[in-house]
Amino acid sequence: MARLIRTEKEVEGRFEEVFLVVEEDPLEQWPAGPRAVVGRPATRSDALARARGEALYTGDVRLPGMLHTAVLRSPHARARVRSVDLSAALAAPGVRAAIGPGDCKGLSDECHYEGAAVAAVCADTFRQARAALALVEVEWEVLPPRLDADEAVAAGELLDSRTKERGDLDRGLAEADVVVEATYRTHVVVHNSMETHQSVCRWAGDVLEVYISTQYVWGVRDEIAESLGLDPDRVHVICDFMGGGFGSKNSADDHTYIGAELARRTGRPVRCALTRREENVAAGNRNATIQRLVAGARADGTLTALGGEYVNAVGWSGWTAMTEGPMQTLYACPNVRTVTKGARLNLPPMRAFRAPGYTEGTFGLECLLDELAGKLGLDPLELRRRNHADVGPDAGRGFSSKELLECYRRAEPHWERRHEVRARSTDTLKRGVGLASQIWFGGGGPPSYAWIRVGSNGHAAVVTGGQDVGTGTKAALAQIAAEELGLPLEHVTIALGESARGVYATLSAGSSTVPSMGPAVRAAAADARRQILELAAQRYGGEAGSLRLEHGEIVLPGGERKPLEEIVGLLGNGQILGTGARGPNPAGMNVLTFGVQVAEVAVDVETGEVTIERVAAIHDVGRVINPLGASSQIEGGIIQAIGHTLSEQRLDDPRTGQVLTRTLDAYKLPTAADVPEIVGELVDVPDPHLTSLGSKGIGEPPIVPLAAAVANAIRDATGADVRSLPITREEMLNALAGARRKELVAT
Amino acid sequence: MPELRINGGLYSVDVPVGVSLADVLRDEIGFTGTKIACHEGHCGACTVLVDGTPVLSCITLAHRLEGREVTTIEGLREHPMVESFVRADALQCGFCTPGQIVSAVALVERSAEPSSEEIRHRMAGNLCRCGTYPKIEEAIRAWRD
Numbered sequence: 101m102a103r104l105i106r107t108e109k110e111v112e113g114r115f116e117e118v119f120l121v122v123e124e125d126p127l128e129q130w131p132a133g134p135r136a137v138v139g140r141p142a143t144r145s146d147a148l149a150r151a152r153g154e155a156l157y158t159g160d161v162r163l164p165g166m167l168h169t170a171v172l173r174s175p176h177a178r179a180r181v182r183s184v185d186l187s188a189a190l191a192a193p194g195v196r197a198a199i200g201p202g203d204c205k206g207l208s209d210e211c212h213y214e215g216a217a218v219a220a221v222c223a224d225t226f227r228q229a230r231a232a233l234a235l236v237e238v239e240w241e242v243l244p245p246r247l248d249a250d251e252a253v254a255a256g257e258l259l260d261s262r263t264k265e266r267g268d269l270d271r272g273l274a275e276a277d278v279v280v281e282a283t284y285r286t287h288v289v290v291h292n293s294m295e296t297h298q299s300v301c302r303w304a305g306d307v308l309e310v311y312i313s314t315q316y317v318w319g320v321r322d323e324i325a326e327s328l329g330l331d332p333d334r335v336h337v338i339c340d341f342m343g344g345g346f347g348s349k350n351s352a353d354d355h356t357y358i359g360a361e362l363a364r365r366t367g368r369p370v371r372c373a374l375t376r377r378e379e380n381v382a383a384g385n386r387n388a389t390i391q392r393l394v395a396g397a398r399a400d401g402t403l404t405a406l407g408g409e410y411v412n413a414v415g416w417s418g419w420t421a422m423t424e425g426p427m428q429t430l431y432a433c434p435n436v437r438t439v440t441k442g443a444r445l446n447l448p449p450m451r452a453f454r455a456p457g458y459t460e461g462t463f464g465l466e467c468l469l470d471e472l473a474g475k476l477g478l479d480p481l482e483l484r485r486r487n488h489a490d491v492g493p494d495a496g497r498g499f500s501s502k503e504l505l506e507c508y509r510r511a512e513p514h515w516e517r518r519h520e521v522r523a524r525s526t527d528t529l530k531r532g533v534g535l536a537s538q539i540w541f542g543g544g545g546p547p548s549y550a551w552i553r554v555g556s557n558g559h560a561a562v563v564t565g566g567q568d569v570g571t572g573t574k575a576a577l578a579q580i581a582a583e584e585l586g587l588p589l590e591h592v593t594i595a596l597g598e599s600a601r602g603v604y605a606t607l608s609a610g611s612s613t614v615p616s617m618g619p620a621v622r623a624a625a626a627d628a629r630r631q632i633l634e635l636a637a638q639r640y641g642g643e644a645g646s647l648r649l650e651h652g653e654i655v656l657p658g659g660e661r662k663p664l665e666e667i668v669g670l671l672g673n674g675q676i677l678g679t680g681a682r683g684p685n686p687a688g689m690n691v692l693t694f695g696v697q698v699a700e701v702a703v704d705v706e707t708g709e710v711t712i713e714r715v716a717a718i719h720d721v722g723r724v725i726n727p728l729g730a731s732s733q734i735e736g737g738i739i740q741a742i743g744h745t746l747s748e749q750r751l752d753d754p755r756t757g758q759v760l761t762r763t764l765d766a767y768k769l770p771t772a773a774d775v776p777e778i779v780g781e782l783v784d785v786p787d788p789h790l791t792s793l794g795s796k797g798i799g800e801p802p803i804v805p806l807a808a809a810v811a812n813a814i815r816d817a818t819g820a821d822v823r824s825l826p827i828t829r830e831e832m833l834n835a836l837a838g839a840r841r842k843e844l845v846a847t
Numbered sequence: 848m849p850e851l852r853i854n855g856g857l858y859s860v861d862v863p864v865g866v867s868l869a870d871v872l873r874d875e876i877g878f879t880g881t882k883i884a885c886h887e888g889h890c891g892a893c894t895v896l897v898d899g900t901p902v903l904s905c906i907t908l909a910h911r912l913e914g915r916e917v918t919t920i921e922g923l924r925e926h927p928m929v930e931s932f933v934r935a936d937a938l939q940c941g942f943c944t945p946g947q948i949v950s951a952v953a954l955v956e957r958s959a960e961p962s963s964e965e966i967r968h969r970m971a972g973n974l975c976r977c978g979t980y981p982k983i984e985e986a987i988r989a990w991r992d
Binding site for chain 1: 873877878879880881882883884885886887889890892919920921924929932933934936938939940941942943944945948966967968970971972973974975976977978979980981982983984
């Protein structure tokens, strides 16, 4: 039964207090460990369609009469459009419509960053649209951009400013035997999903159909409906297959509004897709940060003080991610003070990128902890153990579950390798080992819904309105349904990706898909199972409660087994329909994920080249539904983290604010040749307080700690303090020179 | 008007000089299994075989392929490499996967049991943002199982 509660809702580290209508989730959790289907490796049910090139992505949608769009974007970081002349473009071959500032949401004559959309042209082919776009005449008033985050803070150009404090930082520092202070910097990285942002819009009467590459079918529906003043049920959002998002595809975005308006004007379907070069400028990024940090501890390693002044270089819009989150929550420290400021700059807006804020903040905090360990002469793993937070930092709110100490225990054999690894150093190639802890969200929350239908063949179809962004959502949900229904996995199919033909499902972000949608699917399956057993009880006699469904068979009280088909076969065209909803999160508890990573590196002290040779990743995300898919998420997160740590960087011209790295040869993504040995391990203990599954998300945790673990390994190998990302050869050589200077002063 | 031999079939396509093979495959013929992710030869998503050699179809001019044999993912659907990718979970979002499989097929045609070094070297031109590289290596090693 639905009821109203007041609760905290978290998405990507942002909290709000809301009223929520939730449904109870009365199911008992399954006992820990692998079960018939759940907890066992499963390949993706849609893998064959993807591998054979038969899966239709948004870019493969070809509707009759479809037009193609080219978008004119500001080449200037800050400019005002004095005038736009579309007439020459409108007269060009194949052009069907052209629009300019004010014609739809997303097109503006005030450009606050390079890449801001100004005008758009649609034509029979993309080549024609692009050619016509060159004929659009714009008169620009170019204005001086603000590009420096510290300057923006000094000038009060802020999107947000917040202070979080417990205890007394100054007192904590006075009580410390050892104090370390350092400034860390992280850089801008771009999601660069293989499929760029794109959509196809088509009007059908008073219905707008939107085929879109998105992480949030329902969010896009509501956003478009609100912006265009439509009934949400007259916006049909469709995303069958999706080519990656990593946080950048949670919204409708300018290309969709442009497409919808051009489709309205032309009466034809309109495709609007970003080019790779547009993607590198205008499709979101992980913002740069400056972190001025201090830590104090007693001689035994007990933390007495943690302080941080954080500046997020947010760009023109977006939000100020929780860079201070790890400092606030990772350790038991009585005196913590953080000040976080989001600087508004004339740079492309940030968007959520796989654990936004925490990935950046963990780099600073976990490097600082190792610098502290060095000064104290303490083992870095032991220092972390001694400061383990048994209760939440905020007024003692407990953790719904926390296996961080178990992660540390399992990290020991990997950490022990450091002696042997160091011993393999040569005169020019220095080897070392470093570690860093991970904390992040990942508990998901209500609402999310699922339907299940079971037909007369005894097979089940799960129907929901979510999306599989490539994380293997379909496989995990099918496993949950199969487990609850006692069916073989291959008898369960999943239909999702359409708002008009499914029920609400949460966004695929914040490591929340499985923890949010999974319990809804289990509840729907339980509803269907109950109905099947009631029919079986009527057919075979006895109480429904004394029957079980197992391996596709009805098990009677005496142990006799009847094939499921014998009962459901009686349905004919009838169907068993089950419905399920995600229940509430445990009240007054922190629902978080934890982990530790141990990195082994080799540093060429002559060239500054850093090679990551091995990464061990141990994470606690509650119950693991699909160990195969989870291992892919761990590897993928670590590989993305390797790019973040060593090679990826959006470079902006410091005078003009124009993006210099627009292509995939300038912006250096990791390749197959850059991958180290990766050992992933999951603690796999269900969270006893979280839903009927006890599962949290694994999408983001693996990207969080790697950069710090690598920097700490570099210090172990060379004595050099790397405090700035990415660790290019230049950065590494500078850090080595700094270490030599420090050594000279010391002697 | 070039006549192209693709996956064993002959196709006459009427496109202006300068159009890429990738655009012809996707827009003229409807072989959308070949994906375009950068359209400038940097990522490998559009990889096809021309006379057995992997090429980037997005920077290959369609008019230069008269008399050559083009093989796309549509022509490799029954190749055991496809099943091997599925078994190894060697794909996540799957957008780069057809290109990965085409490159992997070319690799094992050349060297049926490639070493880890060979795989990492030969596959380095196919980017995967989801980071499935370890599983791709596993799939290539096990392609005949």
